Amino acid sequence: MLVLTRRLNESILIGDGIEVKIVQVRGTGDQAVVRLGISAPREVTVFRKEVYDEVVAANRAAARSQVTVPPGLLPAVRVSDRGSAEGEAAEAPSAPEAERSE
C-alpha cells in the first residue's frame, strides 16, 4: 500500500479525474477523525468501505444453490398484495425500520 503524508487542505490525485482532499482533521490517536473531500467523475462510485463490506456479506448470506420458496411465504405475500392490513404481511413503514446486525 502506498502511504503518503498530507496536511490540511492538501490533496492527492488518483488517475486522471479523482481528487481526495483533507478537509478537516480533529482529535489525536485512536480518537482522530479525518474528513475527506472527494471529487470524482460521476461514473466512479465512492463508498465507505464498511458499507461495501456489508453488501458483500449480505449477498453471500443470501446466495443459495437453488431457490426454494418456503410454503408459508407466498400466502403471506398474497395477503400483502391485496393491500390487507391483516395477516402476517408486514405493513411497511415509509422509512422501514432496519434490522441491525449485531
Added chain:
Amino acid sequence: MGGAPANTQTEEKAFEFPHGLFGFPTARRFLITDVPGGGDLIKQMVALDVPDLAFTLVDPFAFFHGYAPDLPEAELAELGVTQPEQVVVMAIANVPASIEEATANLKAPIVFNPHTRKARQVILSDDRYTTRHRLFQKRK
C-alpha cells in the same frame, strides 16, 4: 436443479451484469425466472456463469410501500437508461428456514433495464436503508 441450462434461448433472455454482483464479481449473467405462485412479487435469479448460485428477488415496492431508492444517474446511464421508468428494481431477499426471519436488502437493490438486458447492483447512499429489512413483522 443446479445452474440453468446454457442453451441459446436462455442466454438471449439473460441479463448481463458488467460488474457482477458485489462479492460475486465473476457472476456476469443471470437468468430471471418465475417462482411458482410468486407472480411479479417474487422471482429468482440464477447465475449462468457460476454453478449452483441463485438468489431470491422480491419486489421492494410491494413489500415496503414507502421505498424510494435514489438511483445515481451515472449508474443508470451505464445501463443504457434514458428514462427512469425503463428500469425494474428488485431487492435480494435472504430467506432462511424460518420464513418470519426473511429480510430484504434495500440498501443495495438490483436495477434491471429490460430494453438493453443490462443490470447492476447499486449501493444507495441513503442511510434509511440497510441490507436487512424484515419482510414480515415479528409476532408478539
